[in-house]
Amino acid sequence: MGAKSQNRPKNLARKLLQIRNALGLSQSEMLRCLGAQDSFSAARISEYETGAREPSLWMLLNYGRVARVHVEALIDDNATLPNRLPGNFSFRRSQQKLVQK
Secondary structure: OOOOOOOOOOOHHHHHHHHHHHHOOOHHHHHHHOOOOOOOOHHHHHHHHHOOOOOOHHHHHHHHHHHOOOHHHHHOOOOOOOOOOOOOOOHHHHHHHHHHO
């Protein structure tokens, strides 16, 4: 049995580039905003934005927090990013709702 190919979001790389450009950040600045400057070089951001490498779930969560969008908007090819970034999603508000339930 061969390894099953992974279903990869087709628009993820474009969305990650769109986020960085909308926020007016360089790749190095984006890395700092993601809290990954001690683990990766700016070249890693380039790899994400070109689709050469797929970000980890941890990294996608951080992209969502920086851009203030649901992670679903990043990974779902049928979802679009808000016209203005950062968006208006509040992670703290979402966290409070989960605790209250």
